[in-house]
Amino acid sequence: MHGGPSFTPTSATGPANVQTTVYLYVAALLSAVGGFLFGYDTGVVSGALLQLRDHFKLDLVWQEWVVAITIAGAWLFAILAGKLNDLLGRKFIVIIASSLFTLGSGLMAGAQSRWWLLSGRLIVGFGVGLSSMTVPLYIAEVSPMQYRGKLVTINQLFITAGQFCAAVVDGIFSTDPDNGWRFMLGLAAVPAVFQFTGFLWMPESPRWLAGKGRNDEAYTVLRKLRGKNADIEDEFNAIKASGKEVNAEKSCAIIEVLADPFLRKRLLVGVMFMVFQQIIAINTVMYYSASIIEMAGFRDQSQAIWLSAGVAFINFAFTIVGVLLVERVGRRTLTLSSLLGVIFSLGVLSAAFYAGNINSPAVTFNVSDSSPCDVYETCGTCIADSLCAFYHNADSLKAACVLRHVNETAQHPVDWIKETSMCPVPNHLGWITLTGLGLYLVFFAPGMGPMPWTVNSELYPLWCRSTCFSIATSFNWLFNFLVAMTFLSLTEALTQQGAFLLYAVCAVAGFIFFYFMQPETKNTSLEDVKARSNQAVTISRH
Incomplete structure (x- = not known):
């Protein structure tokens, strides 16, 4: 059969x-x-x-x-x-x-x-x-x-x-x-x-085995997977029929x-x-x-x-x-x-x-009157502009939005924020x-x-x-x-x-x-x- x-x-x-x-x-x-x-x-x-x-x-x-x-x-x-x-x-x-x-x-x-x-x-x-x-x-x-x-x-x-x-x-x-x-x-x-x-x-998948024409192995695996008292005849016949289609x-x-x-x-x-x-x-x-x-x-x-x-x-x-x-x-x-x-x-x-961005630290002073970064009022809005960086000194409460090419060596590097992920936000x-x-x-x-x-x-x-x-x-x-x-x-x-x-x-x-x-x-x-x-x-x- x-x-x-x-x-x-x-x-x-x-x-x-x-x-x-x-x-x-x-x-x-x-x-x-x-x-x-x-x-x-x-x-x-x-x-x-x-x-x-x-x-x-x-x-x-x-x-x-x-x-x-x-x-x-x-x-x-x-x-x-x-x-x-x-x-x-x-x-x-x-x-x-x-x-x-x-x-x-x-x-x-x-x-x-x-x-x-x-x-x-x-x-x-x-x-x-x-x-x-x-x-x-x-x-x-x-x-x-x-x-x-x-x-x-x-x-x-x-x-x-x-x-x-x-x-x-x-x-x-x-x-x-x-x-x-x-x-x-x-x-x-x-x-x-x-x-x-x-x-x-x-075991190998019984359906893959049937697809390769290895029906005896497929039946043995299916029997082990379903148990000795399970009726697997209908399921196996359907799997075998699908396997024939794969072979054809x-x-x-x-x-x-x-x-x-x-x-x-x-x-x-x-x-x-x-x-x-x-x-x-x-x-x-x-x-x-x-x-x-x-x-x-x-x-x-x-x-x-x-x-x-x-x-x-x-x-x-x-x-x-x-x-x-x-x-x-x-x-x-x-x-x-x-x-x-x-x-x-x-x-x-x-x-x-x-x-979080609109409640991030606010700009407290402008570095120059001509910088395009002066229009931003918070750290989040400042850093969103790829041209700008945010200077923030928690001790002096100074904060400014400036062009990224501004010389930063005069300040401690931790004070400079260039990624939005680093803008402090309220807890x-x-x-x-x-x-x-x-x-x-x-x-x-x-x-x-x-x-x-x-x-x-x-x-x-x-x-x-x-x-x-x-x-x-x-x-x-x-x-x-x-x-x-x-x-x-x-x-x-x-x-x-x-x-x-x-x-x-x-x-x-x-x-x-x-x-x-x-x-x-x-x-x-x-x-x-x-x-x-x-x-x-x-x-x-x-």
């Missing part, structure tokens, strides 16, 4: 047929360590950047590159991940990714120069790119339909756990400015080695997808999920949370790092809410409600920074900004955090799943890179309030798009996607 051992189900239908096993959970959780590494290596830079900035004398552009080079590597390998997954299998790619995490972490911990540091960050990015696409795909393909959303969302929970652990590690080593960053960046090697070792004993597929998958109206729409939704996740500022908040907290007026470096750890914990805690709700309320409801909250919280952040406004950051993650974490990965793992049939997921993931990292490379510069060009207002406008656009375009994939089997696709093509041809 199927080339595997015969099986007589103990019950026909009903909840008894839906079973989970310890083997399934071990496979899902161990693969999700890749999500933990994804979160740790992208989140650790928030606190480490403050020390790296001083240790390596990094200017604004170098700071952005230290953050963005990992994202650039992730983007490149996310593009390659689809083909590599099809050729080598999900299991082998997870093992490769954990090897790259280990190598990159070691290089960063031992970095003696900027370029050495960048090489380690780039290699870690390669691991992130492979892991970010492969892990949710693997979990979706080994999970039963009724638990798929919850198990895939656990990957996002591990990502946020990685970000939180990174923030705690940053806080612990924040008191050692000379070598603390080495421990921050190097400790990722520990879970990477754990995953590499453990995953050697994990001779043309370019992406051309076939674009020729199919149903799949073309789904690919658009999948890609836009990834794009909007990035342009509504999540990784601006996570990569630069310590810097944003500094901008809000918390000048002590260790304090800023520990406060950013609190922000990361909120992200982790409210991702648990997403895990609990994803199978109850559905993907669509979580997405739309999340975006509404994000719009509100970004508005709070923008308003808080605006209030209560700083706490409003911190509240805005917390609210942002309260709303983002249950919905727009996990849903792009969960939904993309469910949108496509097996024969094009790796290709479409890879394309969508590459857009995630492309826009992640663009946002990371431009945030600090954007705050200089538009001010902090302008930057967060721009992100809020993007969130409004995202809400409109998903309100009209997002399908509900709750309680839909992965094989049922193929049937819907064929039905859509048949209708379009008549």
Whole structure:
């Protein structure tokens, strides 16, 4: 019947047929360590950047590159991940990714120069790119339909756990400015080695095995994942049928997808999920949370790092809410409600920074009557003009807005402020900004955090799943890179309030798009996607 051992189900239908096993959970959780590494290596830079900035004398552009080079590597390998997954299998790619995490972490911990540091960050990015696409795909393909959303969302929970652990590690080593960053960046090697070792004993995806015509192995793996008393005949037959279609597929998958109206729409939704996740500022908040907290007026470096750890914990805690709700309320409801909250919280952040800028130290005297900087009345408005710098002496209460080329050597350098992040603001406004950051993650974490990965793992049939997921993931990292490379510069060009207002406008656009375009994939089997696709093509041809 199927080339595997015969099986007589103990019950026909009903909840008894839906079973989970310890083997399934071990496979899902161990693969999700890749999500933990994804979160740790992208989140650790928030606190480490403050020390790296001083240790390596990094200017604004170098700071952005230290953050963005990992994202650039992730983007490149996310593009390659689809083909590599099809050729080598999900299991082998997870093992490769954990090897790259280990190598990159070691290089960063031992970095003696900027370029050495960048090489380690780039290699870690390669691991992130492979892991970010492969892990949710693997979990979706080994999970039963009724638990798929919850198990895939656990990957996002591990990502946020990685970000939180990174923030705690940053806080612990924040008191050692000379070598603390080495421990921050190097400790990722520990879970990477754990995953590499453990995953050697994990199964390959039964759907990938069926796609390679290895039906006996696929049946054996599915039986171990579902349990000895589960009825797997219908699920296996559907997987085997999809596998035959993969084997028969001779043309370019992406051309076939674009020729199919149903799949073309789904690919658009999948890609836009990834794009909007990035342009509504999540990784601006996570990569630069310590810097944003500094901008809000918390000048002590260790304090800023520990406060950013609190922000990361909120992200982790409210991702648990997403895990609990994803199978109850559905993907669509979580997405739309999340975006509404994000719009509100970004508005709070923008308003808080605006209030901080207009309440920053006032100009008390003018250096000359002819300077174009004389028109500005506060530190925030002064520094927003790239031509001007703010001189502020707290002891003498002297403050002036002057041209940046004015000779500063006669004054103590600490008195000169050239970045908007360094303008002192009233303490209560700083706490409003911190509240805005917390609210942002309260709303983002249950919905727009996990849903792009969960939904993309469910949108496509097996024969094009790796290709479409890879394309969508590459857009995630492309826009992640663009946002990371431009945030600090954007705050200089538009001010902090302008930057967060721009992100809020993007969130409004995202809400409109998903309100009209997002399908509900709750309680839909992965094989049922193929049937819907064929039905859509048949209708379009008549």
